[in-house]
Structures are given as C-alpha cells and as structure tokens.
Amino acid sequence: MSTFVVFLILGYIGYRAARMGRGSLHLRRPRTRAEASGDAGESLVEAELRRVLTWLCGDDFYLHHGPVLLHHAPGTAFPTAEIDHLAITPFGLFVFETKNWIGHIEPGVNAETLVRIAPSGARETRRSPLKQNRAKVAFLRSVMPGMWPVEGFGVFASDQSSLSASLPVTLIGRKDLAYAMRICKAEYEAQGHKPVNVSAAWHAVLAVADIDAGTIDAHRARVRSNEIG
Template sequence: MNTSWVLLIGALLFVWRWARRSGFPSTTRQSAPPVLRSDIRGEEGERRVYEELLDALTWICGENFFLHPGALLLNHAPGTAYPTAEVDHLAITPFGIFLVETKDWTGLIEPGPDSGTLIRTGADGKREARTSPLRQNRSKVAFLRSVLPALWTIEGVGVFASDNCVLSPALPVSVMLREDLRQWLRARQALHAKRCSVPVDVAKAWKAIQSVANTDDTALRKHRERLRVNPKNLPILS
C-alpha cells in the first residue's frame, strides 16, 4: 500500500478515536435514557404482581376475564402538559374492572396525615411521606367511570410486591400485599353477586377502553421520560 494512504488512514483513525473520547455525538446512534436500579426493581415487582393476578383470576373466573400484559396509558387529559396516565395492570372481570397500582416498597407502611399519603419507615428508621397508590389511581378510575357504563364496578387497587414489606392494619382494604390479591378479588366477586350488580361484558369493556388507551411501547417510554424530568416527590418527615 502507498505510504501516503497508510498515513491518511492512520490520521483518520486518530481523529475518530479522539472524537469518541471527547464525547462528540454519534451520527448513527441515539443514546437511550439510563436504566435506573429503581426501574429494574419496579419492573420485577410488576412482573410478580402480574403473575399473581393471572393465577388468581384464572382460579376465580376460568377464561372469562382480560388481564392486559403490561402497562398501558389512558388518554385522560388531551391537550394538557400530562395528557396520559399510566396503569400498571388492568384487569377486566365480570364482577368489576380493576386498575392496579404496583409498589415495590420495603419497610413498614402506615396511613399518613391524609387519605392521599402513606408513611414508609425503612430499616434505618427513616420515615418518608409517599403518595398513596389509591390517590395515584383516583383520576384514572374517575376517567374510566366517565366513559364506561355507570352500572359497571370500577375500582383502584394498591398492591405491594415486595416480600420485605409490612402493612399497617389501619390501611384501607384496597391497599394490600401481593399475596392478599386472591382473597380480595374473591371477596369482590362475592360482594358483586350479593348486590346482584350488573355483570361487566369483558370483551365490550376492553374494546371501549382501547378507544381511550395507548399500548404502544414508544408512547409509554415518552410518558415515563416526562415524569422523570418533572418528578413529584413528597418531603421526608422528621
């Protein structure tokens, strides 16, 4: 090979390596948001709750239910800064539609100073005020009630996935541990039958929800990025 070509190739390699070390943006690849440890924990907790839901609903309903395989977005406020709301798990059964908010918190969970707040005490004794999963679900439940038949039961549920979590008995019954889901759903089925409530048409309900929902992975990622840029954290208590 001609010496001048060797020198030219060497110079180009030097410039390319220097540009990479200097942090110049790539023209062929876009950097993805960093995967946080909390994200991994959250996804693992959601997987465990999904499996518990699937097992419980199969036991109670046979094949007559729908459980969405993963999170989905409700287009509850078009045109606003936060037009979508994420639902961790959507379960549609003949005895009700349930929006499940999953938390992978550890420690002792107790009622807070108001119905929208919980107090978490960690292993180090530090007490934190955190938003209740029932409060997080409130607007989503209200939205679905506004677009679905009024006679259908629609509820929000808060489920704690971690085995290292203890719940105060003073919490509402719709805030529960993962292993409580089966009996809670069974009790809801019995209550629905006792009240002679109108059964939910599972297929019709899912079709209606699809018209106001988004299950696209890209939309879900963008939604989470918006929330990450503008976190809504509650203060730590003394």
C-alpha cells in the same frame, strides 16, 4: 436491476438503520435502581393476578400484559396517565398501582401520603398509590357504562413489606390479592348484576387508551422531565 428498485432498497435500508439507531439510543439509557425495583414488583403482581383471576374466572377475564396509557386529559400539559395493571373481569374493571417497597407501611398525615419505615428504622413519607390511582379510576368511571364497576387498589409487591391495620382496605399486599378479588366477585354477584362482557369492556377501554410502546415511552420521558424540572 432497475434504478427504481435500487432506490427502493436503499431507502428501506436507510429507514431500518434510522429505526435501529433510535432504538440503540433508547437502550443506552440505563434503568435506575428504582425503575428496576418497580419492574420486578410489577412482574410479581402480574403473575399473582393472573393466577388469582384464572382461579376465580377460568379464562373469562382479560389482564393486560404491561402498562395501559389513558388519554385522560387531552390538550393539557400532561394528557396521559399510566396504569400499572388493568384487569377486566365479569365482576368489574380493576386498576392496580404497584409498589415494591420494603419495610412497614403506615398511614401518613393525610389520605394522599403514607409512611414507610425502613428495616433500619428510618421513616420516609411517600405518595400513596391510592392518590396516584384516583384520577385514573375516576376517568374510567366517567367513560365506562354505569353498570360496569371500576375499582382501584394499591398493591405492595415485596414479601419484605408489612401493612398497618389502619390503612384503607384497598391498600393490600400481593398475597392478599386472592382474598380481595374473591370479595369483589362475591359482592358483585350478591347484588344480582349481569356479568361484565369482558371483550366489550376491553374495546371500550382501548377507545380512550393506548398500549403502543412508543407512546408509553414518550409519556414516561415527559414524566421524567417534569420530575427533573
């Protein structure tokens, strides 16, 4: 075996070891309880969305498995924003922010906050998922063709949550997804619009977004660092 071939093999082994080392360091970081709960809620919502959209659209839709990272503010301290679920349908693009909260959810003191009342009766003010979605929806509306509607919803995943009737209609429970999507489809079709080209819309999103796991991990690390700071 030539020296050059040996060098290549050793280089490859070193490269794989470095990659595995970085992966091991990443895996050693334990998930917090909030992260584990959030992941569980997102899995429930994704499964229900897939069921609902198959019912409404057959196979003419795209629901991305996992988060989508928008490059919504290049050159700033926080250039990216994470979408929990992005669905592209013949009747529009939909951005879903998922919360796996337990308890009764009521309006907060303003449109940016909600109050969660725990089973114990404790009240806690939290940021509304509609507030978290607002910039993402606005960005997609600004870069997508005007004939493709972009809408945002906040979805509460847990069966142990209940919603006040005073909340905005775009804050819904997981089991309300079928009705909400059915209404969106009916309203779009009633206006006589042509169906959205699902494949073209997804490619348009990818022009301003990222689905690479490493990039998403870097975004999340940046968010955690800001929260700690």
